[in-house]
Amino acid sequence: MATVGMPTLASVLQQINLGVVLLDAEARVHFWNDFMAVNSGTRAETAVGQLLFELCPEVPELWIKKKLESVFTLENMAFSAWQQRPHLFDFAGSRPITGQAQKMFQNATFFPLREEGGAITLVCLALTDATDIAVQQLALAELNQLLQAEKDEQTRLIKRLEETQAQLLQSEKMAAIGQLAAGVAHEINNPVGFVNSNLGSLKGYFDEVFAVLTEYQTLIAAQGNPELDSAVQALNKKADVDFLTQDIAELIRESQGGLDRVKRIVVDLRDFSHVDSSEWNMADLHHGLDSTLNVIWNEIKYRVEIIKEYGDIPAVEAIGAQLNQVFMNLIINASHAVGEGGHIWLRTGTQDGEVFVEVRDDGCGIDPDNLNRLFEPFFTTKPVGKGTGLGLSLAYSIINKHHGRLTVDSVVGEGSRFTVWLPQRQPAAAAEADA
Template sequence: MTAQTGTTRDSGEAFSWNAAFETGFGLVDEQHRHLIRMINQAAPLLASSEPVSSERVESLLDALIDYAVRHFADEETLMSGHDLDPDYVALHCRQHREFAGEVQSMRAATANRQIDTVSLLKFLTSWLTFHILGTDQMMAAQIRALEQGVSPHQAYLDSCERRDGNAVAPLLEALTNLYQIISRRNEALVQTNRSLEAKVSERTAELAREKSELADAIRKMELTQSQLLQSEKMASIGQLAAGVAHEINNPVGYVNSNLGTLRTYVERLLALNDLYGELEARLPASDPLRAQLADAKQRADLDFLRGDIVDLLRESQDGLGRIKGIVADLKDFAHVGEVEWQDADINAGLDSTLNVVWNELKYKAEVVRDYGQLPNVRCLAAQLNQVFMNLLVNAAQAIEERGTITVRTRDEGERVRIEIADTGKGMSEAVQKRIFEPFFTTKPVGKGTGLGLSIAWDIVRKHAGEIDVASQPGEGTCFTIRVPILHPHCDD
């Protein structure tokens, strides 16, 4: 990453505390000051061309680990106490975990004397800049907005809009100071790097926007699926899946094409750089320009750029593969175009249904899949998938905080057994007696139609099967479905 700023300071420090770093929360700001002091003290050591003892690096990393445990716990307590938006809290906590994991990995590498001190300094300063100026400033802004009566979600959205503009100036200044400590780069090579980074950033931004649009479309589609509880609407879900699959495949195609073009551009730029290297090799050993070029190449870290660009392209292609997989799972879930009785894989149907409703489950429960070896079952696969969907969504809604949903299948000879169990709040005996009645619901008005379990019961009965429930208040619920492998009247 390169940066420009109108003024240059040679203070000998990577960071100087200023008002842009302040969150307004004394404990958080004091801990940030402490971290900045730690990095400023370590920067000359880590940036030095002289060998650094592993003991000194280990001491720094141990201090960082101790700091992270204390600071992250304080921040997460602060967020919990102010009821910030769950999506933001999850993002913030994930950054904490990633930082702690990276420092632990570096600590292990130091023990094996494999640590790269320059990379360590780059990692610490980059993470510090983006976390304090980005994530923590967003946290502070949201807390202040909540104190003024703004809703948690709106406070999160507002902080996202303000984030980039507030962080740009001090970020560039901090990064400029960091690079002054490490070295001066050869200007011609810097310009080449900047041009390459600008093109990569532009392409990456385009891909991020397009992937975000695709993700939004998929989320909206999954929400629509969960609302279609009546069995007669499964045909509409199938049509929707086919249409969306077509629409998604088109942008996926040109995103994939853009990735191919981007890869070609990168290969050309890298080939040009290789040519520069060949020309450099022809310079006399005594030529000062040769030494300057060698020094500039080393400091530009071109080997890292080569590998990182390839990784970025590969990760983008992996994301496209994930999108295609989601579309395929949705089509399998709805069994587009299949309205006749057929031999279906129940385990595969459960997997497709889990993927379709994953957005409803991932924040509420860990899903345990305990599948047995099953023969294919003669059934209306789309309708059984609807039963699974209703039970999985109900299981997630029964879990008030974080719990477990277990999906279990077994072969019972002439029948197969499917169990969907949760660790939620459970049901009383009186509720259990009525849950399969049409329009019976324990949810608030407007939150449910009371048809989901009634429809599930009808579909299972249509398959000559049975559905039972076992539950205790406070101990969770288990629904058990049994259907014959060969339905005696499936062709009627």
């Protein structure tokens, strides 16, 4: 029951805070409310009768026609959300909360209007202002992106920290071993020195004693006393003086040989550990390989044959002790891979100005899936207690520090080849800064 002064439904539609447009199948405007008029700057009198895409050129003609067609044929609603089409109409932002929202974000709903007879003649386009929500969501998305970036950065940092710690652990271990080796070498050096010198004296003294003995025998023989002669012969026979003379000399020679070996080992241990020098020098790689081999010889000599194929290479600017660690890790890995009766080839040479050291084995080879994980810290296929997974990662970082490369190729069941490539000289500043 209508009362006087009661607003009509049409006036509600006219004034509601929502865009309301009635369109026919051609997209011709039949109704244009205040919201549309205020925001577009086109009054209803002008708008009605015009084609929407001509009235508002920012609305794509094809797109709007498709929307209308679908509503007319399917007799159902259609939507356009701000996420897909943020600014269907080029309206200014109604609430510029932040500087970002220059334009109004809009959601649009298209719904069919049925005449009383049942036929659909018009479609209503209802347009809502989604600026507030859109701005908040966009800000959130941006924040999320920032957080994600930060998280990625943290993950990267943590990984680097882990690597660095692993390297620290390993190099600390190596330094400790180096120090121990150098200490032992030093301690052994003194006793070996005096035993060696004593042996030398002993040899001289024995020579003299034997000379005196011989002299005695000659003097006794000159006496022409058969009793004395046979007594001397009996004594000689009992003590087997001939044998003693020979064997004592032999024993002393052997002992001196043994001492020489001990001395060599001491020198190798010192060379290998180089505790006193973590400095850049011109390193003789063959020397490094040999002293490394001597140090690990015990671990490998009964199982593996080492074949040296040393080429003609120049000295290389390097921290010798660190390169020795690399060689040691590669050779020990190879010895693990070959097992009993295997072969390890150590080949050196130069190519395109780089010096290379190749450690090749005819061992088990490496699964292609593992090839690009080898240098990760803690990557190991060995049982707990045998492998730490640090050898190759340490080798990699040492070679990196030397501005070189560490490459690997391998065929499962045939063997593996690790190649250390080194520049002959370090880039000028690097040698000082990195040391």
